Amino acid sequence: MSEAEIRERVKHIFSEHLGKHGHRKTPERFAILDEIYSHTGHFDIESLYVYMKNKKYRVSRATLYNTIELLLECGLVSKHQFGKNQAQFERSYAYKQHDHLICQDCGKVFEFCDPRIQQIKLTTEQFLEFDIASHSLNFFGKCRKLQHNGTCEHLKNGPNRLS
Amino acid sequence: MSEAEIRERVKHIFSEHLGKHGHRKTPERFAILDEIYSHTGHFDIESLYVYMKNKKYRVSRATLYNTIELLLECGLVSKHQFGKNQAQFERSYAYKQHDHLICQDCGKVFEFCDPRIQQIKLTTEQFLEFDIASHSLNFFGKCRKLQHNGTCEHLKNGPNRLS
DNA sequence: TTCACTGCAAACGCTTTGCATATGG
């Protein structure tokens, strides 16, 4: 699916969600969705705020928090806490399931993907009689190939299929 | 291992850790360790503070944060972020590996244990050349057997072995 | 004696809330 197509689809999904729940379809909400889907990778509210301010949008932090909440509800954005107090977010439509590996030396967050997590999820659902909506798996550790500049160069940021 | 024995062992481990790193062995630090190991389950700094204050300890939040940091370093306590901004902690010596299931209806946190997570960890270490020190796996969902009082009565708080 | 550690309170940073104004339905 092309990026342009994704943009259209998420707009439609968001619009449906707002309609179904009696929320207004304000230009701010769609502008925020569009900004989020114009990038990849993780972001926090503050950097999204600064970024939109720099582009001369008239937007407030309050509206960003409000809108992110709506986007979480309809699954277009996912939220992470990588041990710090500031929440991290990422666009999640049309992006493969993945988990995170956090380097305790350089602080960087890498993505990987291991399908076995789905089996654990299924077993847990069956045995504990839960309907699992989402999960978060984080590994914390140190890279054996840490470079002098403090980064793990051999790791790409895209999901790596394992097993 | 009995609770009394655990208490002695963690005191010894903490003492060794403090000695090895040139930290002082203050009574406050051992009092905090003892309080933490006199309970099971999750706790946050504020409730530990209130609890110790009620027991007439003269302790400050600053020292609690300081000491928890030392306890994290030597693996006697582990830290969790279940989606809220307040960190949760739990004693981790002589307690089997487990992960968490968070009920989105009642907010309760349950424990379960699935050995397959270890395989995922090993594969990730091999393929991505990381030394993984710890992990956190959280499942978020809703209990199919939610009671009228808003709790999931059939789930025990102890780890349930799956698979 | 010395300097790391302590309690206290102020500062900090992320998030939420209150309120007057604006606007979608």
Next chain:
DNA sequence: CCATATGCAAAGCGTTTGCAGTGAA
């Protein structure tokens, strides 16, 4: 119209920091 959403700023709240006094080594 008018209830909901917005921007702004203040308040909230968990955590960190600064500092003068304390006590472990």
